[in-house]
Amino acid sequence: MTRQMTGAKMVVQALRDQGVDTVFGYPGGAVLPIYDEIFQQNDIRHILVRHEQGAVHAAEGYARSTGKPGVALVTSGPGATNAVTGLTDALLDSIPIVVLSGQVPTFMIGTDGFQEADTVGITRPCTKHNWLVKDTNALPGILHQAFHVAKTGRPGPVLIDIPKDVQFASGTYAAPPKGSTYRYNPQVKGDMEEITELVAALETAKRPVFYTGGGVINSGPAASQLLRELVEATGAPITSTLMGLGAYPASGKNWLGMLGMHGLYEANMAMHDCDLMINIGARFDDRITGRIDAFSPNSKKAHIDIDPSSINKVIPVDIPIVGDVAHVLEDILKVWKARGRKTNREALSKWWAKIEEWKKVDCLSYKRSEGTIKPQYAMERLEALTKDRDRYITTEVGQHQMWAAQYLGFEAPNRWMTSGGLGTMGYGFPASIGVQMAHPDALVINVAGEASWLMNMQEMGTAVQFRLPVKQFILNNERLGMVRQWQELLHGERYSHSWSEALPDFVKLAEAFGAKGILCKDPADLDDAIMEMINHDGPVIFDCLVEKHENCFPMIPSGEPHNKMLLGDASTKDAIKEGGAVLV
Amino acid sequence: MNALQIKKGSTKHSAYNLRPQFSDVQETHTLAVLVDNEAGVLARVIGLFSGRGYNIDSLTVAEVDHTGHLSRITVVTRGTPQVIEQIKAQLGRIIPVHEVHDLTTEGPSVERELALLKVSGDGDKRVEALRLADIFRANVVDSTLSSFVFEITGTPEKIDAFADLMRPLGLVEMARTGVAALARGIA
Numbered sequence: 001m002t003r004q005m006t007g008a009k010m011v012v013q014a015l016r017d018q019g020v021d022t023v024f025g026y027p028g029g030a031v032l033p034i035y036d037e038i039f040q041q042n043d044i045r046h047i048l049v050r051h052e053q054g055a056v057h058a059a060e061g062y063a064r065s066t067g068k069p070g071v072a073l074v075t076s077g078p079g080a081t082n083a084v085t086g087l088t089d090a091l092l093d094s095i096p097i098v099v100l101s102g103q104v105p106t107f108m109i110g111t112d113g114f115q116e117a118d119t120v121g122i123t124r125p126c127t128k129h130n131w132l133v134k135d136t137n138a139l140p141g142i143l144h145q146a147f148h149v150a151k152t153g154r155p156g157p158v159l160i161d162i163p164k165d166v167q168f169a170s171g172t173y174a175a176p177p178k179g180s181t182y183r184y185n186p187q188v189k190g191d192m193e194e195i196t197e198l199v200a201a202l203e204t205a206k207r208p209v210f211y212t213g214g215g216v217i218n219s220g221p222a223a224s225q226l227l228r229e230l231v232e233a234t235g236a237p238i239t240s241t242l243m244g245l246g247a248y249p250a251s252g253k254n255w256l257g258m259l260g261m262h263g264l265y266e267a268n269m270a271m272h273d274c275d276l277m278i279n280i281g282a283r284f285d286d287r288i289t290g291r292i293d294a295f296s297p298n299s300k301k302a303h304i305d306i307d308p309s310s311i312n313k314v315i316p317v318d319i320p321i322v323g324d325v326a327h328v329l330e331d332i333l334k335v336w337k338a339r340g341r342k343t344n345r346e347a348l349s350k351w352w353a354k355i356e357e358w359k360k361v362d363c364l365s366y367k368r369s370e371g372t373i374k375p376q377y378a379m380e381r382l383e384a385l386t387k388d389r390d391r392y393i394t395t396e397v398g399q400h401q402m403w404a405a406q407y408l409g410f411e412a413p414n415r416w417m418t419s420g421g422l423g424t425m426g427y428g429f430p431a432s433i434g435v436q437m438a439h440p441d442a443l444v445i446n447v448a449g450e451a452s453w454l455m456n457m458q459e460m461g462t463a464v465q466f467r468l469p470v471k472q473f474i475l476n477n478e479r480l481g482m483v484r485q486w487q488e489l490l491h492g493e494r495y496s497h498s499w500s501e502a503l504p505d506f507v508k509l510a511e512a513f514g515a516k517g518i519l520c521k522d523p524a525d526l527d528d529a530i531m532e533m534i535n536h537d538g539p540v541i542f543d544c545l546v547e548k549h550e551n552c553f554p555m556i557p558s559g560e561p562h563n564k565m566l567l568g569d570a571s572t573k574d575a576i577k578e579g580g581a582v583l584v
Numbered sequence: 585m586n587a588l589q590i591k592k593g594s595t596k597h598s599a600y601n602l603r604p605q606f607s608d609v610q611e612t613h614t615l616a617v618l619v620d621n622e623a624g625v626l627a628r629v630i631g632l633f634s635g636r637g638y639n640i641d642s643l644t645v646a647e648v649d650h651t652g653h654l655s656r657i658t659v660v661t662r663g664t665p666q667v668i669e670q671i672k673a674q675l676g677r678i679i680p681v682h683e684v685h686d687l688t689t690e691g692p693s694v695e696r697e698l699a700l701l702k703v704s705g706d707g708d709k710r711v712e713a714l715r716l717a718d719i720f721r722a723n724v725v726d727s728t729l730s731s732f733v734f735e736i737t738g739t740p741e742k743i744d745a746f747a748d749l750m751r752p753l754g755l756v757e758m759a760r761t762g763v764a765a766l767a768r769g770i771a
Contacts, residue, residue, distance in 0.1 A: 124628060125635050129679040132623065149679055184679055309673035312666060 002174045007136040008033035008167040011100060014143035016043050017175050020071050022062060022437050023047070024055040028075025029115060030102025033167035047437060047466055050458035052079050054430035056086020056157075057456070059097045061434030064417045065392055067220060069096040069150045070434060076102045077115030080161070081122060085424060087157045088126040092421025093243060094218055096155035098146050099127075105165035106134055119161045128156030133163070136171030144176040153186035154307040155218050186306060190323030190331060198278065198302045198319045199335045205276035206347035207299075207354075208236040211259065211288075214243030214420065215281020215305060217413045219325035224413045226329035227280065228252070233336070234343050237355055239267035241282050242405055243420040250409030256355070260288045261556050262402040265363035265565055266355055268554075271296050272562035273354070279303040281325045284314040285421070286583075294561035304328045363554045363567055364406055373523050375400065375475045375546040379407035382445070382473060385530050390442045392435045394418065396428040396452030399481035399552045404447040426455030432470040433462055443471070443534060450476040450503060450543075460513040463539040471533050472541045477548045478503060485551045490576050506543035513539075521545035558583035612641065612662050613688040614695060614765045615672065620680035621647045621655040628678050629657055638663060638671050642697075642740070642762035654682065660740075660763050687765050695765040699743045704731040705754030713753045720746045731756075 005013065011034050015023065024047045027035045038046050049055040052074045059070030074083050080101040090097050104113040120132045129149050131142045139162065146158045202208060210231060216223045224247045231238050231254050238248050239259040248255060257264035259271055271277065277299045282288065284303075289295045295315060302319035303311055311320040321328055336342075366376045393408060394417040395401040401418055410416050417435060419427035432446035446453075453474050463470050483498040507517030516536050520529040520543070533540045555566045559580020619625045626645055633640050641660040648656040661671060668686070675684045687693040701722075703713045706729075717724065717734050720742070726733035731754075736746050740763060747758060 120624060121627070124624065125631055154677075183682070307673075307677065309670060309677055311673070313670055313673075316666075 002172050004170055005173050006033065006037075006168060006170050007133075007139050007162065008037045010136070010139050010171070010173050011143065011162070011167070012037045012041060012044065013173055014140055014176075015071065018144070018147045019068070020044060023071045023073050024049055024058040024062070024434065025073030026050075026052050026055055026075065026079060028079050028102060030076035030104060030164050031073060031079075031100075031162075031167075033164065034073065034100070034102070034162075045437075046073070047433070047462065049430065049433075050461045051456065052082035053085050053426065054433070054456050054459045054462065056083045056097065056099060057089070057424075057427050057430035058434035058437070058459075058462075059099070060086065060090050060093075060095045060427075061394060061417050061431030062438045063090075063095050063097055063434075064217075064431070065414050065435040066438045067414060069098050069147055072097065072099045074099065074101050075115065076104055076119065077117045079115075080117055080119040080159075083159075084123060084126055085422075087123055087159065089419055089422040089424045089427060090157035091126050091128065093419065094155050094214060095157065096150040097157045098150050099157060099159040101159060101161050102167070103132070103161045103163040106163045107165070109163065119159070123159045126157070127159050130159040130161065132161045133166050136166050136169040139166060139171065140173045145182060147176075148180075148182050149184060152182075152184060154215075187322060188306070188324035188327045190304065190321040190328035192331065192335075194319055194321045195328065195331050196335055198321065199332060199339060201276050201300055201302065201319065202234055202236075202278070202336065203339070203342040204344055205236070206344055207270075207274045207351045208234070208276040208278065208348075209256075209270045209274040210236055210238035210248075210278050210280060211240070211271060211282055212238060212244045212247055212280045213241040213282025216244055216247040216325050217281075219281065219306075221413060223247070223281075223324075223326035223329060226326055226333060230329055230333055230336075233333070233341065235345075235348050236278075237270055237352070239263070239270065241285065241288055241420070242418060244282065245405060245416045246410035246413045249411040251411060258405050260285075261290070261558075262406065262552055262554065263556075264406070265361050265554050265567065266358035268556065268562040268565055269358045270355055274299045277301045279305075279317070280329070281305065283310045286314075289315060290556045291559055291561045296562070361567065363565075366550075366553075369547065370523065373521065373526060373544060373546045375403050375477070375550055376407060377523060378475060378526065378544050378546060379403045379447070381526050381530060382447070383408045385527065386443060386445065386534065389534075390439075391415065392417070392432075392439060392442050392444045394428040394431040394435060394444070394446045396446070396448040396455075397423045397425045398449045398452055398483075399477075399485065399550075400447055400449045400452075400475040402552045403475070408447075425452040427452075429453060429456045429470075429472060430459050430462075432472075433459060433466075433468055436468040436470050437466075444469075445471040445473050448472055448474045449481060450474050450478065450506075451480045451500060454504075457509075460510070460515060460539070460541075464514045467538065469536070469538050469540075472539070473533070474506065474541065474543055475546050476503075476506070476543050477546050477550070479548055481550075482552065484549075488551070489557070490581055506541045510539075510541040515539040515541060517541045517543065519543045519545070607665055610662055610664060611668060611688070612660060613668050613686055614693065614763060615659050615661060615675070616683075616685040616687055616765060617657040617659065617675055617681060618683040619655050619657060619678075620682070621653040622680055625655065625680045626657070628680070629659070629675065632674055632678065633659075633661070633671075636670075636674065638667065644762040644764055658763055658765050685767070687767055690767060692768040693765050694768060695739055695763050696737055697740050697743055697761055697763050698735065698737045699747070699758060699760040700725070701734045701736065701747060701750055701755055702731060702757040703734065703750050703754045704756050706730050709753045713750060716746070716749050716753075722746065
């Protein structure tokens with residue numbers, strides 16, 4: 001069905017036709033026609049953020065917690081440049097979002113007009129694809145294609161730059177095409193020859209390990225289900241990257257916990273000593289591999305990834321499988337069953353015995369304190385008091401993020417939203433707003449550090465205005481904890497600019513925004529305070545004063561392999577050598 | 585091997601890939617990239633090379649299919665086998681990219697470049713320049729009493745050789761198109 005309408009109306013109609021119910025945005029001169037259309041309808045809710053970066057992170061939180069593309073709407077110039085961090089974040093974590101930006105009218109492009117920026121030029125390297133729309137008649141096709149590109153293949157952010165005259169002009173609108181008519185359609189089925197090779201390796205493996213990542217979650221709930229089935233069936237241990245937490249349940253019996261720089265000892269040791277590594281939807285990120293030339297030296301490696309460029313990018317693999325995780329896992333299970341459901345049971349039980357020994361190291365143990373709240377303790381209590389609820393967790397970036405990943409357990413996918421690839425401080429708060437919009441009745445908690453949280457604290461206004469009961473659980477050590485930790489380990493305890501004086505009184509800050517603030521500094525009060533936070537029907541800033549100089553362990557020092565983990569303060573002296581010091 | 589397979593990254597069926605994938609040897613490859621002829625597509629390709637630190641030795645681009653709005657980018661690049669495979673896979677990710685062909689590995693191919701060289705001089709040098717141009721089958725496309733503009737077509741090496749000979753004879757300016765290349769044979 002086609003009909004005539006203005007470009008601005010097309011935008012709203014296309015969003016409707018794409019099933020969008022929520023848009024995060026901030027108006028400005030170059031998007032006024034679109035805002036005028038938004039004003040005149042009720043199908044799509046618009047959430048007014050306080051900064052465009054917040055809009056994009058909120059869209060990311062919405063997308064990550066629903067599996068649907070998140071949508072943000074920003075104006076030209078500064079509106080678009082403020083969106084750049086969120087776009088880059090979504091690119092590195094493969095989050096499907098569609099950002100619509102206004103642009104000066106086509107006849108003014110190139111004249112350095114007011115609030116003009118070369119938005120497609122600026123965002124070209126930080127989007128999966130972007131478009132500058134120069135003709136209203138091209139707009140509907142581009143809008144629909146943008147959603148297709150954002151969610152197809154390896155998901156990612158896209159941006160559509162719409163000049164103001166294109167929004168005002170009329171053209172012919174067409175609904176999204178039925179079925180896939182787009183040329184861009186990456187293969188989802190894996191190569192059967194490779195899949196059979198992987199199954200054969202799995203049948204005889206003595207020390208297999210599944211190493212899973214965010215790709216499992218991007219592939220959809222079916223992928224997590226199939227992963228669980230495969231893990232149970234083969235009896236192999238499984239670990240996951242930060243991005244993949246929840247695909248396999250933390251309570252599952254084969255779960256080793258997260259791997260990587262601050263991963264669990266047993267997970268990293270299993271990665272180092274395995275003889276078959278099955279990478280499912282992860283990308284051998286440097287936080288995972290540690291020293292490349294000593295990475296899992298004796299294993300055969302399989303890699304399932306929908307993006308061919310991930311294969312052999314960092315680590316050479318023996319069995320590359322290009323395809324969608326769910327499709328490939330389904331075929332693996334089929335082939336494995338057809339070949340008689342074989343595993344090397346005897347070797348597996350020896351492998352598990354070894355893993356049990358590593359588990360006994362109890363790498364997450366920490367020195368408890370009566371007087372101050374240990375951040376690990378705060379996480380343990382938060383986990384205990386919230387795990388049985390309909391809970392979603394977002395985080396900022398730093399020590400608290402790692403503690404949250406270590407001490408909180410995720411039973412289902414799409415429940416854990418964190419900035420993994422880009423490491424964006426300021427991500428968690430707006431992301432929690434996006435999650436809460438998508439899941440109005442759920443308990444949404446942003447585990448934060450005070451420094452990260454301040455980066456997008458203006459979004460308190462958004463939370464209060466839209467009555468979003470997001471809980472800001474701030475582990476306040478009055479330090480940039482991870483920076484401070486590295487300065488301690490690497491720079492002779494010279495704490496250059498890694499603490500902030502003049503922190504706000506977070507309780508008063510909450511009250512100034514019309515929200516609730518809770519201060520807690522005594523471990524004895526923590527449970528009650530957390531319950532007070534949960535039970536409050538509205539946004540809460542929870543200022544949890546924690547031990548100021550706690551370091552995050554275990555840790556693989558940069559430049560070292562998996563089996564050279566640091567377990568606690570005693571082992572940290574001179575742990576990072578010269579070669580490792582240049583790494584981040 | 586067809587282009588589709590390359591775009592999807594399954595390069596292992598090519599005999600050329602029996603070479604060690606993670607060797608340190610620098611190789612020069614000629615890639616043909618078929619793209620939608622739309623605004624910004626060249627910037628996407630070039631941005632990929634600069635953003636990820638790949639080399640470009642030569643680059644040519646022009647629309648080759650006016651009805652289908654397809655352009656062909658021919659890029660000569662250098663890198664270890666692993667980097668070359670990455671470049672191809674990364675090019676394949678760009679949405680307006682239809683096909684990526686590695687002409688260096690896919691079989692025999694022909695490569696040609698066109699150059700214009702301005703040589704100024706008189707007397708014996710002028711005669712010698714004309715004589716050498718004849719040997720190299722270069723054409724004179726402009727002439728004054730004290731200068732020639734030669735047009736020469738050939739492999740980059742042939743053009744290098746011609747330019748080296750022209751230099752002592754009064755080469756003052758040169759323009760090169762970069763390499764255009766096609767696979768030999770029918771398909």
